Amino acid sequence: MSSPLNVAVVGAGYWGPNLARNFAASTDWRLAAICDLDETRAQLLARQVGHVDVHTDLTELLARPDIDAIAVATPARTHHGVVLAALLAGKHVLVEKPLADSREHAVEMVRAAESRGLTLMADHTYCYTPAVLKIRELIAEGALGDLLFIDSVRINLGLVQPDVDVFWDLAPHDLSIIDFILPGGLRPTEVSAQGADPLGAGKSCIGYLTVPLDNGAIAHVHVNWLSPTKIRSMVIGGTKRTLVWDDLNPQQRISVYDRGVDLAQQSVDGGDRAAATVSYRLGDTWSPALPEHEALGAMAAEFAASIREGRSARTDGLAGIRVLSVLEATTRSLDAGGALVGVDGSDERPALAGAGAAR
Amino acid sequence: MSSPLNVAVVGAGYWGPNLARNFAASTDWRLAAICDLDETRAQLLARQVGHVDVHTDLTELLARPDIDAIAVATPARTHHGVVLAALLAGKHVLVEKPLADSREHAVEMVRAAESRGLTLMADHTYCYTPAVLKIRELIAEGALGDLLFIDSVRINLGLVQPDVDVFWDLAPHDLSIIDFILPGGLRPTEVSAQGADPLGAGKSCIGYLTVPLDNGAIAHVHVNWLSPTKIRSMVIGGTKRTLVWDDLNPQQRISVYDRGVDLAQQSVDGGDRAAATVSYRLGDTWSPALPEHEALGAMAAEFAASIREGRSARTDGLAGIRVLSVLEATTRSLDAGGALVGVDGSDERPALAGAGAAR
Amino acid sequence: MSSPLNVAVVGAGYWGPNLARNFAASTDWRLAAICDLDETRAQLLARQVGHVDVHTDLTELLARPDIDAIAVATPARTHHGVVLAALLAGKHVLVEKPLADSREHAVEMVRAAESRGLTLMADHTYCYTPAVLKIRELIAEGALGDLLFIDSVRINLGLVQPDVDVFWDLAPHDLSIIDFILPGGLRPTEVSAQGADPLGAGKSCIGYLTVPLDNGAIAHVHVNWLSPTKIRSMVIGGTKRTLVWDDLNPQQRISVYDRGVDLAQQSVDGGDRAAATVSYRLGDTWSPALPEHEALGAMAAEFAASIREGRSARTDGLAGIRVLSVLEATTRSLDAGGALVGVDGSDERPALAGAGAAR
């Protein structure tokens, strides 16, 4: 085992403590410092995780040569500045979702990391849960066949956020998961979104997002802050099998149904009319046992591995850009009354494909 | 108790037997005849329900003076012709959903019934289930407050229909229910729809329909023929309470949650900036006991009552038109790539309001 | 296909109509007559199933040479008399559960059938459901390994029966199922039962029945008329896998868990002390697709097949005796304050083993 890397957590608010605890518990890492403008908050967290150093000045932190990497858990609008400074200082960077507050900022950050050969990783935590890792694996090995549809529901009574709507608050989870499990990542050319603000909160509190995928397939995301019941589910239909992920059912999170509709096209009357012959499969259901591990621990390990192996992280900066591209298009579609709008960057893959090649 | 009315069922295919059995079991009705072009099929049904008369000629049936009403369970494209003939012959008419194959045809049918003072009733069966009747009652008495959203999901492995897409096959259920429970009926000005045909069936097999309602509220319908799991649920959010209807949970079909988000608008800095103060209610859940009765029996009783009392049925022809108006707009939105499109008739309520006034 | 056998249903009360409908729909059978002391009730049923003959006199019915078999759905206390008369008349007999009102009567019935070479079959309907047939098959092929425990729960708000307690009302279902799925049938030597009558109904309304099985295994049955929630479940634990049957979950009635506890005995300190080494398996879960068929239809087919092939039915009279033996011991245990009491017949297998040999 190589010696641990030194990491500092920047931002001691809501998410920072989770990152700090997991770095502290990891054998890949030595948690070296906590940095927050609010010294009291930083010191409180530093004590809880074992009396690490405290900084209130980011520049001072970045000047330390012993720090290999930083994990950024500050508000999204500050990501661009903090991350560029860290990259300039030669540090590898992990960033809480969303990667940035705009696609343009994210692209700058990815280019800065690429040009310096540093790891820039998006903290898409859900991708490191045993369930999502298993889903990715099943799709990759062809267990579902070609994908037909993905239907994701993430609803619950939720805090009406002051600065973002329900799409920007919740959909990054769904989008980063879909990006992770699709063999080629989430690269739609168009999206359409419908939102509602029935309470007059000044932003969408209920949202529906439609993402056409290749070959007639479709992804749909339902996010909702106003539902009294909590649902976190995803149905992934394929030509061979269909998978249902119910994240709130710990006894059977993933079910794989060997059921579906088969359609055989055949010519009719020896000619140009085509009729569909439909048949059904009503096979068994199978629920794979999932290993028990914390997603954040697995993510910390992946961050270390990507640095050591000089490769892109599984959820790299490009994944962060892809999620932001869809979020920005979502906002434009809402502004356009739900019309299908183009997704930026869907035609510029070559330009940014370098770091993603090893994915 | 007045003497029973005589009814004939036209169409002995999939739905006709259900209608026939329920009329045969009703004390309001005497099932007098079965009519179908296929005599064997008609006779088989006639035997099963107690040896009633059989006709293969509709004209002959309609010429019988003892027949008070007919129930039409033929394919949708034939509704217009059959119903107009029956109305011309002075018969009251019940029509399987959808009321017609086009809004225009349905409007003609409704006008024909109005001008003759006959009952034209849409067989929106779900509206007569104990659950939907209770939901309508709770909304009418204000138990939910103002409605914020309706989210309806109706998914299952389903037959890919030869002549209609998944919207026209399944969404009439959702739309007729929403029309029934909304105090003013379902009268949107615009809708937007997204569909997918990943199997190449030549029509949408997966559908998402967004219906903006008054005051920023929204209704959304998810219909899907390709899901291996069956879901039939509706969440109805209100300012006071939120109701969840899970039709596949016979032990607790309806749950009313006294939970929600409250938003108080207040001015900030003595001025023009407004900030939302959010608070939560996390109150009790309540599940009303529902009476046990068959929906079709209740519908047969309503058909008889509307005739005897000379009033519109609870699911009258206008309800059928409203559902068709949304379905037609759905198809136009699909053709327009999911754009918001106007709903015909949303501005012509007065013209057809006569028969609906007593609703 | 051989020509259908003629059957008459005796008893047109609660269960008779179900039998009649299934015989009428079977290609193995021709439903020839309905017999009931109450002529009106008999005629009503006869009309519903297609105008078959009606008898009010059993002797007259049994005298008809065209009748091959009768199905008895009269009260349990009359089974003995009706069945013996039918057997004397040379008819094959199917009897609603429980086979008789006492073990002694059942033994007489079985002997009478054996001596005449006639089929005597117990209508243990549940055994012919797709779920139970699959469970039996899985156990027979060793999928569960050696059986460790069976825990059966059958609770619901139920009618307090006038003549029987909750054990005699509900437990025949559990016991006949357990008898059917155990490779050697249910042949315990002792049972113990606890009951409660908290409403003062004069009989147990809540019951717990413990049945020690071979090799330290145990079966337990919980029956309850006073539960507001309905549960019909059975957990069958084996050394290899454990099966859970939830009859109220149509989407996943059977789940097979590849989970369990493994215990390896090893000597400790080179000597006489033994310590258990425990290990766990946390493998996948699998839910087999079940064919869709009506249990009563499958039972009617088995009745015909057993007659034609001159073999015991899968739920033969001996199965009925085994169930009654446990029920009688249950009553004795209740009378003895819950003590373990012996089960009659557990030592006399050879005497009655003839007809069961082919099982």
Next chain:
Amino acid sequence: MSSPLNVAVVGAGYWGPNLARNFAASTDWRLAAICDLDETRAQLLARQVGHVDVHTDLTELLARPDIDAIAVATPARTHHGVVLAALLAGKHVLVEKPLADSREHAVEMVRAAESRGLTLMADHTYCYTPAVLKIRELIAEGALGDLLFIDSVRINLGLVQPDVDVFWDLAPHDLSIIDFILPGGLRPTEVSAQGADPLGAGKSCIGYLTVPLDNGAIAHVHVNWLSPTKIRSMVIGGTKRTLVWDDLNPQQRISVYDRGVDLAQQSVDGGDRAAATVSYRLGDTWSPALPEHEALGAMAAEFAASIREGRSARTDGLAGIRVLSVLEATTRSLDAGGALVGVDGSDERPALAGAGAAR
């Protein structure tokens, strides 16, 4: 607010850390020390909860005059010695369940506490969950009417314990809960138990316990280490309503059903024959909102309050004795083949009633 009391946790194994964390987080308490024979383990825990003192010598700890109370989380067989020493030193004591390894030891401990006017509290943690507190409250206010039955199930794949069987491992939870919610506590005169050891572990791994209650009511507990599915549920039937507690359903832990069977006894034939008239209530279901709090925090608060107010704790030493009385009778019943056996102490309430009077 009075100044915090000083507490030391004795035992830093499985449960001690939970106690330590909750005392550390409580405003009622100052966590002053950790004591364990294993110094490394004690120091590890001391660091995690904020650098408190460490002791390896109990006598030394008890000699400290600043310590007001100790919380004992050592193996059950050591409780008697540790607790008596602490009481002799004038400390209040909280003890992990079960209170002692025998009823006799527990009685000595309770007497020692009583004679010194010190609090001896049983750590029956479940009793301080919001669900159980609500159940106790509902029963106390008569919402369920007279109790008819309690059916408790606690099954899961579980560690086969080296020193205790499944009854002593799991049933203390069920018994302490039942003791807590019954208005007069759990004071049966007899119990009967059935166990099974199908793996040959040398002790029961599956257990069924029947506890006759007053007025014909019954409690039943099913504990099982070998079930692949986890169930933690309790059904509590009353003459007015029935409550179902499903601890694994966070969205609806408690459901109160206004359903049941009513039985009216009436004389028949003007004479001595009595017939039961049965009727059903099929009313609404209601699920109370539960406050969100940690059970251990509420227990720590109760421990402090009982000391400050000089009153018995809600789960006092007598509650611990009552649970042990039933556990010991359970073992005797198992030894007697499942026979009903008497419960020690069920006739000696006055002798120990002093401390319990204020309950």
